[in-house]
Amino acid sequence: RGPLSTNDGEIAVNWALAGHGIVLRAEWDIARYLRSGRLRQVLENWQAPPADIYAVYPARHGTSARVRAFVEHLAAHFEKERL
Missing domain, CATH: 1.20.5 (Single alpha-helices involved in coiled-coils or other helix-helix interfaces)
Structure with a gap:
């Protein structure tokens, strides 16, 4: 399957939860998934520019x-x- 692309944050998170790659989202948006272990942080030393x-x-x-x-x-x- 080729690369996935969307401008809908909820869809992107659902793809990541389903194991279809990594997602760039604000920590406050995915905090519950990080806490539960459903998602884990990668590239811990990298930060996106502020939005x-x-x-x-x-x-x-x-x-x-x-x-x-x-x-x-x-x-x-x-x-x-x-x-």
Whole structure:
């Protein structure tokens, strides 16, 4: 079988879980599989370049308190996770 390619992270993880090769995913996305032993880390001394995360929401009517609180929560969470 030839190389597999997808732009869907869940499909890529499922392929890795099924033994079809390695996958590059954020640790937070596959942490449960690493903890359970279903996946294991390879190339431990290599790191992917950091990826930016954006919160995209319509701003034309102002930002609701809920959206503002959620975005602030995400920012605090990811800042805490930063190495």
